[in-house]
Amino acid sequence: MKPKVIVYKKVDSTVIEYVRETCEVIYFEKLDSQSLPSFYKELKDAEGILGSGLKVDEKFLELAPQLKIVSNISVGYDNLDIPEITKRKIMATNTPEVLNDSVADTIFGLLLATARRMPELNQMVKSGKWTSQVGENLYGVDVHHKTLGIIGMGGIGSAIAKRANYGFDMPILYHNRSRNLEAEQIYQATYCSLEEICQHADFICLMTPLTPKTVKLIGEKEFKLMKKSAIFVNGSRGATVDEDALVQALQNGDILAAGLDVFAQEPVSPDHPLLSMDNVVTLPHIGSATYETRLKMAKVAAENLVHGLEGKQPLSLINQDVLTEVH
């Protein structure tokens, strides 16, 4: 009998067909108040789940006693309670690498858009308010040759460093849990403390995963250390920043501007103070959201799921320590 799996996010039909070759697939294109009751019912005898963003914690796992693998269609896995999943001998997988370039493109776009005030000027042109030559009050700041600080030099951080080093002649400072010698050698990145990055970088990109250690990693103290001309870009998770402190820093002029792809609460509330600031450029968490990359991510996640259920080691297994127990 084929193992039963639940796909709870819309994915390409080729991905569903691939999973169907070896599994019985229950497919929910999305989880909402309509689909949730049957989703929970199906969980009872599901051996695998495939999707993204779903909180998988003790309470959830109680509803899925047969689960063998949780396959996340994302590189970040802050939605997964890894110790609890591992305790229950369940595999957890993610989709690293395939999204590095797309996310780096988004982050660089956000950085450029914020520095050169593109959304604000786009709005001015489209609303018919371009009535004379642009004056100093609408100038942006240069990106090329400025110092870029990257907090979190994993695959995505390195892809940002590549663009900065080869394309924009930017000196790079970085902070990471451990040294990234490849980024140092190839992209001339210099390892520094978080404080040093805050003090010396012109642009600060936050790319760290969200873990208990990185909650509100950037707060009042860090914003106060930054240059008044600094531009802060968040491409990690909203909770890695103290948003109240960010609002304060922007209002006080402690930093110049911010570009945000992520928020503590998503979708962000329409009355959030960050949304009414001209010097804040926002995106709706679209780092990896291109047709090509989302398809690649879904394929990798599907392969992880199938391999795990076939007794093979999934390519991107997060909780390696579960292996001795499972296989």
Ligand code: 8YV
């Ligand atoms: C999206 C991401 O959260 O991979 C991640 O960690 O942040 C994004 O790609 C996710 O894939 C939403 O479906």
